[in-house]
Amino acid sequence: MSLTTGAPETMYSHESNIGHTIEELCYPIMATCKLTGMEYAGTVYTGGVSYQTRTDEMALANMKEHVTQHA
Structure with a gap:
Protein backbone atom coordinates (compact mmCIF):
# COMPACT_ATOMS: atom_id res chain seq x y z
CA MET A 1 0.00 0.00 0.00
CA SER A 2 1.22 3.49 -0.81
CA LEU A 3 0.12 6.56 1.13
CA THR A 4 1.08 10.08 2.08
CA THR A 5 -0.04 12.33 4.91
CA GLY A 6 0.06 16.06 5.47
CA ALA A 7 1.42 15.60 8.98
CA PRO A 8 5.13 14.86 9.32
CA GLU A 9 6.22 11.27 9.93
CA THR A 10 7.20 12.11 13.52
CA MET A 11 3.51 12.62 14.33
CA TYR A 12 2.80 8.92 13.84
CA SER A 13 4.27 7.41 16.99
CA HIS A 14 3.10 6.33 20.44
CA GLU A 15 4.64 9.46 21.93
CA SER A 16 2.82 11.92 19.64
CA ASN A 17 -0.67 13.40 19.85
CA ILE A 18 -1.87 10.77 17.37
CA GLY A 19 -0.58 7.99 19.61
CA HIS A 20 -0.27 5.33 16.88
CA THR A 21 2.17 4.36 14.17
CA ILE A 22 1.22 4.36 10.49
CA GLU A 23 1.46 0.57 10.55
CA GLU A 24 -1.09 0.41 13.38
CA LEU A 25 -3.45 2.73 11.53
CA CYS A 26 -3.27 0.37 8.54
CA TYR A 27 -4.53 -2.67 10.50
CA PRO A 28 -8.07 -2.42 9.06
CA GLY A 37 -7.46 -13.05 -0.28
CA MET A 38 -5.21 -10.18 -1.34
CA GLU A 39 -1.53 -10.22 -0.47
CA TYR A 40 -0.54 -7.28 1.73
CA ALA A 41 2.96 -6.41 0.53
CA GLY A 42 3.71 -3.72 3.10
CA THR A 43 3.41 0.02 3.35
CA VAL A 44 5.25 2.72 1.43
CA TYR A 45 4.70 5.92 3.39
CA THR A 46 5.78 9.54 3.10
CA GLY A 47 4.74 12.19 5.59
CA GLY A 48 4.75 15.96 5.39
CA VAL A 49 3.08 16.17 1.98
CA SER A 50 0.55 18.92 2.57
CA TYR A 51 -1.09 21.70 0.61
CA GLN A 52 -0.23 23.95 3.55
CA THR A 53 3.49 23.52 2.84
CA ARG A 54 3.13 24.96 -0.66
CA THR A 55 3.67 28.50 0.60
CA ASP A 56 6.38 29.53 -1.86
CA GLU A 57 8.37 28.20 -4.82
CA MET A 58 11.04 26.58 -2.60
CA ALA A 59 8.44 24.83 -0.43
CA LEU A 60 6.62 23.62 -3.54
CA ALA A 61 9.89 22.30 -5.01
CA ASN A 62 10.64 20.44 -1.74
CA MET A 63 7.19 18.86 -1.70
CA LYS A 64 7.54 17.80 -5.34
CA GLU A 65 10.88 16.16 -4.47
CA HIS A 66 9.28 14.22 -1.59
CA VAL A 67 6.43 13.09 -3.84
CA THR A 68 8.84 12.03 -6.59
CA GLN A 69 10.90 9.99 -4.13
CA HIS A 70 7.71 8.40 -2.82
CA ALA A 71 6.59 7.38 -6.31
Whole structure:
Protein backbone atom coordinates (compact mmCIF):
# COMPACT_ATOMS: atom_id res chain seq x y z
CA MET A 1 0.00 0.00 0.00
CA SER A 2 1.22 3.49 -0.81
CA LEU A 3 0.12 6.56 1.13
CA THR A 4 1.08 10.08 2.08
CA THR A 5 -0.04 12.33 4.91
CA GLY A 6 0.06 16.06 5.47
CA ALA A 7 1.42 15.60 8.98
CA PRO A 8 5.13 14.86 9.32
CA GLU A 9 6.22 11.27 9.93
CA THR A 10 7.20 12.11 13.52
CA MET A 11 3.51 12.62 14.33
CA TYR A 12 2.80 8.92 13.84
CA SER A 13 4.27 7.41 16.99
CA HIS A 14 3.10 6.33 20.44
CA GLU A 15 4.64 9.46 21.93
CA SER A 16 2.82 11.92 19.64
CA ASN A 17 -0.67 13.40 19.85
CA ILE A 18 -1.87 10.77 17.37
CA GLY A 19 -0.58 7.99 19.61
CA HIS A 20 -0.27 5.33 16.88
CA THR A 21 2.17 4.36 14.17
CA ILE A 22 1.22 4.36 10.49
CA GLU A 23 1.46 0.57 10.55
CA GLU A 24 -1.09 0.41 13.38
CA LEU A 25 -3.45 2.73 11.53
CA CYS A 26 -3.27 0.37 8.54
CA TYR A 27 -4.53 -2.67 10.50
CA PRO A 28 -8.07 -2.42 9.06
CA ILE A 29 -6.63 -2.43 5.52
CA MET A 30 -4.45 -5.42 6.36
CA ALA A 31 -7.49 -7.24 7.73
CA THR A 32 -9.47 -6.47 4.58
CA CYS A 33 -6.63 -7.82 2.43
CA LYS A 34 -6.59 -11.04 4.45
CA LEU A 35 -10.37 -11.39 4.31
CA THR A 36 -10.51 -10.92 0.54
CA GLY A 37 -7.46 -13.05 -0.28
CA MET A 38 -5.21 -10.18 -1.34
CA GLU A 39 -1.53 -10.22 -0.47
CA TYR A 40 -0.54 -7.28 1.73
CA ALA A 41 2.96 -6.41 0.53
CA GLY A 42 3.71 -3.72 3.10
CA THR A 43 3.41 0.02 3.35
CA VAL A 44 5.25 2.72 1.43
CA TYR A 45 4.70 5.92 3.39
CA THR A 46 5.78 9.54 3.10
CA GLY A 47 4.74 12.19 5.59
CA GLY A 48 4.75 15.96 5.39
CA VAL A 49 3.08 16.17 1.98
CA SER A 50 0.55 18.92 2.57
CA TYR A 51 -1.09 21.70 0.61
CA GLN A 52 -0.23 23.95 3.55
CA THR A 53 3.49 23.52 2.84
CA ARG A 54 3.13 24.96 -0.66
CA THR A 55 3.67 28.50 0.60
CA ASP A 56 6.38 29.53 -1.86
CA GLU A 57 8.37 28.20 -4.82
CA MET A 58 11.04 26.58 -2.60
CA ALA A 59 8.44 24.83 -0.43
CA LEU A 60 6.62 23.62 -3.54
CA ALA A 61 9.89 22.30 -5.01
CA ASN A 62 10.64 20.44 -1.74
CA MET A 63 7.19 18.86 -1.70
CA LYS A 64 7.54 17.80 -5.34
CA GLU A 65 10.88 16.16 -4.47
CA HIS A 66 9.28 14.22 -1.59
CA VAL A 67 6.43 13.09 -3.84
CA THR A 68 8.84 12.03 -6.59
CA GLN A 69 10.90 9.99 -4.13
CA HIS A 70 7.71 8.40 -2.82
CA ALA A 71 6.59 7.38 -6.31
